[in-house]
Amino acid sequence: MVLLRAVLTPGLRGVLHYTGTRSSSSGTLQIKDPLNFWCGGRVNLKDVKAKSEPVYEPATGRVLCQLQACGATEVDAAVRSASAAFTVWSKLAGMERARVMIEAARLIEKRREEIAEMEVVNNGKSITEARLDVDSARLCIEYFAGHATTLSGQHVQLAGGSFAYTRREPLGVCVGIGAWNYPFQIAAWKSAPAIACGNSMVFKPSPVTPVTAVLLAEIYSQAGAPEGLYNVVQGGEETGSLLCHHPSVAKVSFTGSVPTGKKIMEMASRGVKPVTLELGGKSPLIIFEDTDLENAVRGALMANFLSQGQVCSNGTRVFVQRSIVPQFLKEVVRRTKAILIGDPLLEETRMGALVSKPHLDKVLGYVNQAKKEGARVLCGGEPFIPTNPKLKDGYYMTPCVLDGCTDDMTCVKEEIFGPVMSVLPFDTEDEVLRRANDSSLGLAAGVFTKDVKRAHRVIENLQAGSCFINNYNITPVEVPFGGYKASGIGRENGQVTIEFYSQLKTVVVEMGDVDSLF
Numbered sequence: 001m002v003l004l005r006a007v008l009t010p011g012l013r014g015v016l017h018y019t020g021t022r023s024s025s026s027g028t029l030q031i032k033d034p035l036n037f038w039c040g041g042r043v044n045l046k047d048v049k050a051k052s053e054p055v056y057e058p059a060t061g062r063v064l065c066q067l068q069a070c071g072a073t074e075v076d077a078a079v080r081s082a083s084a085a086f087t088v089w090s091k092l093a094g095m096e097r098a099r100v101m102i103e104a105a106r107l108i109e110k111r112r113e114e115i116a117e118m119e120v121v122n123n124g125k126s127i128t129e130a131r132l133d134v135d136s137a138r139l140c141i142e143y144f145a146g147h148a149t150t151l152s153g154q155h156v157q158l159a160g161g162s163f164a165y166t167r168r169e170p171l172g173v174c175v176g177i178g179a180w181n182y183p184f185q186i187a188a189w190k191s192a193p194a195i196a197c198g199n200s201m202v203f204k205p206s207p208v209t210p211v212t213a214v215l216l217a218e219i220y221s222q223a224g225a226p227e228g229l230y231n232v233v234q235g236g237e238e239t240g241s242l243l244c245h246h247p248s249v250a251k252v253s254f255t256g257s258v259p260t261g262k263k264i265m266e267m268a269s270r271g272v273k274p275v276t277l278e279l280g281g282k283s284p285l286i287i288f289e290d291t292d293l294e295n296a297v298r299g300a301l302m303a304n305f306l307s308q309g310q311v312c313s314n315g316t317r318v319f320v321q322r323s324i325v326p327q328f329l330k331e332v333v334r335r336t337k338a339i340l341i342g343d344p345l346l347e348e349t350r351m352g353a354l355v356s357k358p359h360l361d362k363v364l365g366y367v368n369q370a371k372k373e374g375a376r377v378l379c380g381g382e383p384f385i386p387t388n389p390k391l392k393d394g395y396y397m398t399p400c401v402l403d404g405c406t407d408d409m410t411c412v413k414e415e416i417f418g419p420v421m422s423v424l425p426f427d428t429e430d431e432v433l434r435r436a437n438d439s440s441l442g443l444a445a446g447v448f449t450k451d452v453k454r455a456h457r458v459i460e461n462l463q464a465g466s467c468f469i470n471n472y473n474i475t476p477v478e479v480p481f482g483g484y485k486a487s488g489i490g491r492e493n494g495q496v497t498i499e500f501y502s503q504l505k506t507v508v509v510e511m512g513d514v515d516s517l518f
């Protein structure tokens with residue numbers, strides 16, 4: 001229980017002891033409604049010969065629905081819809097925007113189970129985790145609803161009674177481009193600060209997980225948002241680049257891989273558009289010998305196995321001080337082996353399916369490569385076939401702990417994005433800091449120790465944007481989240497995010513005569 005309290009900020013209500021009736025089970029849900037959404041409703045592209053591609057249910061491997069990808073005409077229609085909404089929404093008082101957002105949060109709470117189920121069916125993560133993601137989305141909208149009422153500028157007195165003031169103004173139409181690991185949560189983390197500031201949004205989910213972003217669109221709409229405030233366009237790279245290049249788009253906020261992040265930045269730079277980039281990581285988790293071992297083990301599991309290990313902030317390089325390596329490994333392996341893998345819609349399941357077959361193969365490939373390079377597999381790293389026959393084609397694997405790792409191994413250098421923990425022994429603080437920072441990435445970092453001074457000293461010297469002391473992967477919406485180095489630009493959540501979705505206008509007011517040099 002203590003373990004879960006840590007992740008599940010702000011509480012576990014209904015997450016672990018769900019007593020409602022499940023409306024579907026894996027392999028049964030059908031999705032027929034169109035997944036594109038603009039001008040206040042779902043849009044069916046059938047008439048325009050839209051490109052269609054299959055979307056899978058990771059738990060069973062069956063086709064869940066067809067995705068209709070948007071081309072230039074549809075992207076333009078969605079951006080126009082967002083532009084029209086912007087003219088209305090940006091003129092509302094913060095209180096009025098907050099009212100819509102609070103109502104949206106209430107609707108999310110009401111539809112929590114349905115949204116979580118959809119997320120599971122499309123993403124493969126366990127229902128327990130999906131509920132937490134929905135909660136985080138709701139909390140983010142509530143949090144930024146509060147901020148909508150506080151946006152304000154400064155008043156500056158100048159000579160002779162003249163003065164200046166600043167106005168915090170929205171940017172316009174913002175684009176959100178999401179990854180497949182937290183589809184609903186990412187949609188909320190991007191749209192909430194955007195609309196709180198008076199912007200509108202066109203959101204493009206990953207083509208792998210298109211089904212829940214459109215639920216958020218429905219919810220904002222039902223909550224009283226003007227038509228076009230939050231739109232969803234489906235598609236992949238081509239649709240994404242059309243959005244980035246669209247002249248009426250003012251900003252792009254992206255979550256995903258580093259190579260794609262770089263492309264987004266290049267495209268946005270042509271229009272001098274600001275970007276928020278939440279990219280990958282290969283984050284260090286440092287465990288000192290004086291730690292409370294029980295907590296450190298729990299932390300290491302939380303740092304590696306949430307969402308089948310498909311988390312950007314995961315602490316996948318686990319540095320353990322040499323004297324405690326044997327006890328640490330024994331306990332970590334025992335608990336890893338005990339993780340219940342299987343049907344993600346079942347309450348007791350703790351690890352579901354990876355997001356896709358190609359991704360599963362990629363992760364298993366990393367495990368094989370690690371073996372070839374000399375790492376020892378202490379447990380897991382194999383494909384897993386659940387006993388239930390309907391799950392036999394799902395994308396499951398056993399969570400893996402690698403020992404005997406060295407800093408030059410591929411599994412230690414590259415983001416695997418799967419349930420694979422690499423354990424690296426270390427001797428001294430200076431040494432571990434040097435090794436931990438030896439990465440072009442810097443999203444997150446964690447330290448476990450009972451020595452308060454050491455904890456803060458180590459954190460000060462770690463090159464990472466999102467750090468944890470004696471815990472890992474907790475992301476309350478009240479605090480900024482984001483990376484150093486190649487892990488990103490800008491932050492999501494927390495008060496500072498307002499600055500990334502607004503611009504400042506300075507107004508100088510002359511109260512005397514104009515002193516002209518001419």
Ligand SMILES: NC(=O)C1=CN([C@@H]2O[C@H](COP(=O)(O)OP(=O)(O)OC[C@H]3O[C@@H](n4cnc5c(N)ncnc54)[C@H](O)[C@@H]3O)[C@@H](O)[C@H]2O)C=CC1
Pocket residue numbers: 177178179180181204205206207235236237238239240241244255256257258260261263264278279280281311312359362415416417
């Ligand atoms: N660190 C993180 O949060 C994430 C890392 N990844 C890593 O990246 C690998 C590839 O996964 P993908 O889903 O292909 O990630 P990706 O970064 O290529 O895709 C993320 C989003 O960007 C869109 N996109 C792709 N190319 C684009 C372009 N040229 N212009 C505009 N939008 C574009 C995609 O359609 C998707 O919505 C994964 O195997 C994983 O290792 C994936 C998702 C999240």
Ligand SMILES: C[N+](C)(C)CCCC(=O)O
Pocket residue numbers: 181182186255306310311312313473474475
């Ligand atoms: C909430 N958390 C920390 C598990 C994940 C947040 C960011 C992400 O991977 O998209």
